[in-house]
Amino acid sequence: MTTEPEIYARLNEVFREVFDDPALEVGPGTTAADIPDWDSQSHIALIVATEMRFGIRFRTAELESLKNVSDFVALIQAKAAG
Amino acid sequence: MELLPWLPAHPDLRAAFAAARALPEPAARLAALAKLAGFRRDFLATDRMDRIIAACLAAPEVRGRLPQLGLTPLRVALLASHSVEHLVGGIRVAALDRRLALDIEVAPYGLYRQVLLEERSPLDAFRPQVVVLALDAWDAPLDVGLEASPDEVEAAVAGRLAELRQLWRRARERFGARIVQQTLIGGDPPVFGGFEGLIPGSPGALVDRLNRGIREAAREDGVLLLDLAWQVNQHRLEGWADPVRWHQAKQLVSPMLAPLYGDLLARVLAAATGLSRKCLVLDLDNTLWGGVVGDDGVEGILLGQGSATGEAFLAFQRHAALLARRGVILAICSKNDPAIAEAAFTSHAEMALRRSDIAAFVANWNDKASNLRDIARTLDIGLDSLVFVDDNPAEREIIRRELPEVAVPELPEDVAGYPACLANAGYFEAASFTPDDATRARSYAANAERRAALDQATDMAGYLAGLEMTLVAGPVGAAELPRVTQLINKTNQFNLTTRRYTEAEVERLAADPASLALRFRLLDRFGDNGLIGVILARPDPAWPADALLIDTWLMSCRVLGRGVEAASLGVLAAAAARRGATALIGEYRPTPRNALVRAHYADLGFTPLPAPAGAGTEASFWHYDIAIAQPPRHFMKVSAE
Incomplete structure (x- = not known):
């Protein structure tokens, strides 16, 4: 089973790829306000990249609740458990 | 299925990318990234590459030297009825893989009509050379009911197509741009099941009918096609018209497919600029x-x-x-x-x-x-x-x-x-197809035989005379327009000025009584080489009224070294004299690919001229006095039509 720290580690890689910033560190408290390039377009890139890297698909209703890093992690965890 | 499966996988794309990014010179960085563009890459890697590529292309030391770097600059405007910003990186990287340096402007989403029709357009300053109309089946569906008769459907389709053609015309008049029209995907799933196609007013049948109409109109109007409706069946991947992405962000193409979409558009642009493989x-x-x-x-x-x-x-x-x-x-x-x-x-x-x-x-x-x-x-x-x-x-x-x-x-x-x-x-993407294309392969094979004959001949003059050549020359007429336009847009090596023209522009020049539009066909004992040469000449305000400027002179490289240039000059000089001209002005504009013809005018007996004010610094100009000068000797019969 994927643990929360593992999800954070892999998700951090996704964020680094999407924002092209190898030094980026995201944690439970990270929100769009903390990452200047996190706009509506890169938000979709984040979602699609997360789906691609974790092999999951978010439902339309789930997308609306994805606002910050902890939302991503909670949803990935729920999907991995389901 | 894998994205871009024909491209080789890089053993370590990440490291190669980091190394390329670290290069200090923008031109070197761009060259390294152009190499990486030829490897298999997902949308994240593609977008990362594009950020660097876009910055390099904007650097002044690159921007002003694109031709010297072997790149063709092209300004492309994307006009879409859906959101396309996330596709820009995929387009630019794939274009760079085909040696095109794109400047891309995305018009505000959904405003494609306004951008083309209103008096002041945000694109006026950008001056696009290509306008891409990326429309989709969700955009303004035709207003006909499920019970509409075939005639009602035809009338609605004709109305939509007329509007589209009006936009094409407008983009041409306004910017002199070539148009790329995308066929429609997306829209609602069938409501009649397999019966859908039998109901003219059903959503599925309407999109089909519109796409068929778009293809026919594009063929008639010389518009290029980005046939997504066709491509989605060739590239069976998830992410075309994904309803989740549509509802979420009005994306017709998922970001995941951006590298492929970019490749599909880039190959159309490459074909239009003569950069397809041969x-x-x-x-x-x-x-x-x-x-x-x-x-x-x-x-x-x-x-x-x-x-x-x-x-x-x-x-x-x-x-x-x-x-x-x-x-x-x-x-x-x-x-x-x-x-x-x-x-x-x-x-x-x-x-x-x-x-x-x-x-x-x-x-x-x-x-x-x-x-x-x-x-x-x-x-x-x-x-x-x-x-x-x-x-x-x-x-x-x-x-x-x-x-x-x-x-x-x-x-x-x-x-x-x-x-x-x-x-x-998509290596061989076409932007046209003429009867000459169908015989070209045979003509290259015949060329190999000619080469063998050359090996046997003891002297060049004997060889040329033995070919029993006839040059058939005449004005460009309606029948030759497509092939002439095709040559103008894809000939890179034997091309003195590399000016590209649309069919309409060539037609206009051919109809102008003060100008000359000549086309040349070469026959020999091995066969017909097809239409192999084009010369356009016109009066120009920078030169005396009794001189004709040779605006365009190009020839297919298959007939190089046969003396066609000299025989063509004879035809041109005679035709110019009939127009009352006493002199010809030759112009050579160097590009990375036309060094072959650097000495063309000197070899033909033209004398150098100072460049007129306002001409490009690299262009050279040449003078030919029709009454005095003699074209060099050649070994062919000339038949003027």
């Missing part, structure tokens, strides 16, 4: 047939009916043969005994490819890189025109390393997948 070079053993002909004998190879594998090889041969019919030049490059290799062509009953389809047949034991260089030289085309298909991964790897200009597709393990792989890679 020649397919094929290996023999286990590429065109199963087994090794040298070991198994001609009767022992697997080809044709009787085995599934043999049929699969035959299907690939048929695909190659059809490519030859549409004008792709075929060549063979095989490690084989030449006599045995040729015997397979002449004596195996099931061969779909004939020996006469092959313009250059190289079977020997030399390394393939040297052989590919020979093939390019024999055919008078650049290495960047070649596509090399070989089942052996080691040979593919060597060619990629030795000759990076040659396109070398990764092939599926199973030969049954070869035709689709080659087709999906």
Whole structure:
């Protein structure tokens, strides 16, 4: 089973790829306000990249609740458990 | 299914990218990234590359020197009824892989009509050379009911098409731009099931009908097509018209598919600028047939009916043969005994490819890189025109390393997948098709025979005289317009000014009584070489009224070294004199690809002139006095129509 720290580690890689910033560190408290390039377009890139890297698909209703890093992690965890 | 499966996978794309990014010079960085653009990449890697590429292209030391860097600059405006910002990176990277340096402007989403029709457009300052109209089936569906009669549907479709053609016209008039129209995907799923197609007013039938109308109108109006409706069936991947992305962000194409979408558009742009590949070079053993002909004998190879594998090889041969019919030049490059290799062509009953389809047949034991260089030289085309298909991964790897200009597709393990792989890679994207294309392959093959005759001839004059050439010259008429326009837009080497014109512009010049639009066809004892030369000449305010400026002079490289230039000059001078001109002004505008004609005017007896004010600093100008000067001697009959 994927643990929360593992999800954070892999998700951090996704964020680094999407924002092209190898030094980026995201944690439970990270929100769009903390990452200047996190706009509506890169938000979709984040979602699609997360789906691609974790092999999951978010439902339309789930997308609306994805606002910050902890939302991503909670949803990935729920999907991995389901 | 993998994205861009024909591109080779890089062993360590991340490290190569980091190394490229660290290069201090923008031009070097751009060159390194152009190489990486030819590798398989997902949308994240593609977007990362694009950020660097866009910055390099904007750097002043690159921006002003694109032609010297071997890149063709092109301003492209994207006008879409859906959101396309996330596709820009995929487009620019794929274009760079085809040596196009794109400046891309995205018009505000959904405002494509306003941008083209309103008096002041945000695109006026950008001056796009290409306008891409990316529309979709969700955008303003036709207002007809499910119960609409066929006539009502036809009327609604005709109305929508008329509006579209109005937009095309407007984009042409306003910017002089070429148009790329996307066919429609997306829209609602069928409501009648399999019966959908029988109900003219059903959503599925309406989109089908509109796409058919778009294709017909595009053909009539000389508009290029980005046929997504067709491509989604060739590239069966998730992410085309995904309803989740549509509801979430009005994206018709998922970001995941951006590298592929970019490639599909880039190949249309490349075709329009004469950068499509021209020649397919094929290996023999286990590429065109199963087994090794040298070991198994001609009767022992697997080809044709009787085995599934043999049929699969035959299907690939048929695909190659059809490519030859549409004008792709075929060549063979095989490690084989030449006599045995040729015997397979002449004596195996099931061969779909004939020996006469092959313009250059190289079977020997030399390394393939040297052989590919020979093939390019024999055919008078650049290495960047070649596509090399070989089942052996080691040979593919060597060619990629030795000759990076040659396109070398990764092939599926199973030969049954070869035709689709080659087709999906889009190397030979066309922007037109004329009767001359259909005979071109044969003409290249005849050229090889001419070369053999040259080897036998003891002197050049004797050889040329022995060719029994006739140059047929005449004004550009309606029948020649498509081929003439095609030559104008794709000839790069023997092209003095590399000015590109649309069919409408050529037509206008041909109709102008003060100007000359001439086309030339060359016949010889080996056959008809087709329409091989174009000259456009016109009065120009920078020069005296009794002089004609040679705006465009181009020739197909297949007839190089035959004296066509001298004979053409005779025709031009006579026609200009009939227009009352006493002098011709030649102009040479250097590009990275036309060094071949640097001395063209000097060789023909023109004398150098100072450049007029306002001319490009690199252009040179030449003077030819029609009454006094004599064109050099040539060895052909001239027949003027």
